[in-house]
Amino acid sequence: MPYVDGFVIAVPKDKIEIYKTLARRSGDVWKEYGALSYVESVGDDVPYGELTSFPRSVLAKEDEVVIFSWITYESRQHRDAVMERVMADPRLKDEMANMPFDGKRMIYGGFDIFLQL
Numbered sequence: 001m002p003y004v005d006g007f008v009i010a011v012p013k014d015k016i017e018i019y020k021t022l023a024r025r026s027g028d029v030w031k032e033y034g035a036l037s038y039v040e041s042v043g044d045d046v047p048y049g050e051l052t053s054f055p056r057s058v059l060a061k062e063d064e065v066v067i068f069s070w071i072t073y074e075s076r077q078h079r080d081a082v083m084e085r086v087m088a089d090p091r092l093k094d095e096m097a098n099m100p101f102d103g104k105r106m107i108y109g110g111f112d113i114f115l116q117l
Helices: 013-032 076-088 090-097
Strands: 003-012 037-042 064-073 107-112
Touching (some): 003 076
């Protein structure tokens, strides 16, 4: 089964176009190095829950929108190899240093897929 990295972030609404440009460039690099898919989505129906929610998870503010993203790979080993190449790629170094969102509030993790229909 494939492996997936998942991400949730809060992006200021006035920086969403900057983020989309970064995402397109990043996706091209991930795909070039072997990622099976690279998906970025903007929150449309993500209410602020009383106890838990996507906005709560990243401490989203009124002027921010939640982004939910995932990247798929052949396996964990494949992910680690792709990630090593991506992180060493000079095309993303400046952009990663100047992200248009607060990286300290990013939620992320790697997951083994056990069911895919």
